[in-house]
Amino acid sequence: MIFEKGYATQRGSQCILGCLENYLVYRKIDISEAELFFRMKGYELKPSKWGVMIYTISIFENPEDLDVPYIIITSANREEAKQSLIKCVEDESNVAILMVANKLKYNSAFKYAEDVVIHCVNVIGYDGGDKFFFSDGYIASFKGDMFEGYIAFDDFVDAWEGYNFMHVITDTDKLAEDGYENFKPDLREISKKQKDNNKILKDYFVSNLKNAEALLNTDEYEKSIMSLNSYIRLSGLLTVRSYFREYMEQYFPQTGLAVEYADICKEWNVISCLLIKAAYSDDASEIEDISGRIESVFAKESEIIDRMAKLHYE
Known part of the structure; x- marks a missing residue:
């Protein structure tokens, strides 16, 4: 075996x-x-x-x-x-x-x-x-x-x-x-797809954070927040971003895109930690802060990926 x-x-x-x-x-x-x-x-x-x-x-x-x-x-x-x-x-x-x-x-x-x-x-x-x-x-x-x-x-x-x-x-x-040596991804298609994905995910997080806020001071609050934290890690969200960063490092090494995109990956780890903290604090302001950070990180990521696609076809 x-x-x-x-x-x-x-x-x-x-x-x-x-x-x-x-x-x-x-x-x-x-x-x-x-x-x-x-x-x-x-x-x-x-x-x-x-x-x-x-x-x-x-x-x-x-x-x-x-x-x-x-x-x-x-x-x-x-x-x-x-x-x-x-x-x-x-x-x-x-x-x-x-x-x-x-x-x-x-x-x-x-x-x-x-x-x-x-x-x-x-x-x-x-x-x-x-x-x-x-x-x-x-x-x-x-x-x-x-x-x-x-x-x-x-x-x-x-x-x-x-x-x-x-x-x-x-x-x-x-x-x-x-063979994979001749395979090249269609970055225009991927850029559009990822921006569409980001809107879907942003709406998912913001909506569920709002629902969690309504559960403050109940037994269900911690579970709802921790489920969102698990979603970050188990949905493929972090993994997909690690592959995009690796691609930028390999094919656009002089542009600084990979460095900027690495900050996106780091921000998701910060958000994950903030969710864990919020799960045990019952503080509505922490949920509002997390929601704002999520909207910001998706907007920044979409902008970086759009620039990558444009550079690819210049």
């Missing part, structure tokens, strides 16, 4: 792309997470079946549009799912499973993942009984934790069933044959 053959979990910037990148590293295929991000249209913000907008779900919608060689398998029941996963592991397939994050327990970061619930891990081993070997290269905690080790089937099956026992097998050899 793969976990016995030199596979080592690498820290990723996002769970789904990180899963694929870990298999690429294991197979000695030189394609970066950032390249995968643009090729797989990870910048698209779409509604999930739980009623919130997230980035990462778009990667597993309409696979024919993504030009990435993988197949998706779902199972009818727990036993069928278990046997299918055992076969994938024993065949040493590049298999990853998608789960409902707030039903996972091996890291406390999943605790508040009520609204944004997708998490993805590679499964690279099986003990012949009831445990599977997980490779989780990105847990959306404050520091971005990792996990590698055995998990009992009963400890993750509820989370997996919440996403229809979905498991994904990627053909990394075909991915390498297709």
Whole structure:
């Protein structure tokens, strides 16, 4: 099995792309997470079946549009799912499973993942009984934790069933044959998409902060604020911005765009900390301050991305 053959979990910037990148590293295929991000249209913000907008779900919608060689398998029941996963592991397939994050327990970061619930891990081993070997290269905690080790089937099956026992097998050899060296993203399209996304996200945050303010001095207030903080980390918001920054560093190194955009990333970490503080303070002025900062950071980001797109076509 793969976990016995030199596979080592690498820290990723996002769970789904990180899963694929870990298999690429294991197979000695030189394609970066950032390249995968643009090729797989990870910048698209779409509604999930739980009623919130997230980035990462778009990667597993309409696979024919993504030009990435993988197949998706779902199972009818727990036993069928278990046997299918055992076969994938024993065949040493590049298999990853998608789960409902707030039903996972091996890291406390999943605790508040009520609204944004997708998490993805590679499964690279099986003990012949009831445990599977997980490779989780990105847990959306404050520091971005990792996990590698055995998990009992009963400890993750509820989370997996919440996403229809979905498991994904990627053909990394075909991915390498297709080549990424000539792939260039359409920055005009991406700039427009990101500005549209920013408006949607801004409205989401401002509306939910207003709703949270109405819950001040109630038992639901802390939960509503902490759910927003989890949304920042689990929706893909921070990850998408890290890939944009990396792209600016690589292709526009002399323009200062990457430095400006790094401030956007830092501001979201500040906002996250302020949300945690606000959750325990019951101070309405703190919510108003956070709301203003969110509106400002989205406006600044849209302006930077617009300049990047214009520079690209000069």
